[in-house]
Amino acid sequence: MREEVLTQNDAACMLAARRNLLAALSIHLFVYRRATLNELAQLELCTFEGKATHVSNASAAAAAGALRVFLGLGYAWALVDDRNGMA
Numbered sequence: 001m002r003e004e005v006l007t008q009n010d011a012a013c014m015l016a017a018r019r020n021l022l023a024a025l026s027i028h029l030f031v032y033r034r035a036t037l038n039e040l041a042q043l044e045l046c047t048f049e050g051k052a053t054h055v056s057n058a059s060a061a062a063a064a065g066a067l068r069v070f071l072g073l074g075y076a077w078a079l080v081d082d083r084n085g086m087a
Contacts, residue, residue, distance in 0.1 A: 011080045 029037055045053050045061065053061075 006080070008080045011076070015076075 045058055
């Protein structure tokens with residue numbers, strides 16, 4: 001039985017396909033429903049006490065989310081990088 005190996009090109013194509021699908025969904029919702037995904041799901045950022053957050057708290061949460069994405073991509077790259085001997 002032949003074992004399937006995920007190549008760097010395969011991983012890059014899967015990430016690009018995921019990104020494109022999420023972008024297409026966001027555009028579709030915004031153009032045809034005139035709402036973002038958060039608005040349709042009626043999501044609201046609040047504290048653990050249930051109080052509304054301030055703009056500074058929301059900005060900090062957004063910055064932390066962006067940092068998490070960049071760190072996550074770094075870990076994903078380490079899995080497919082053949083120079084480190086992991087792939």
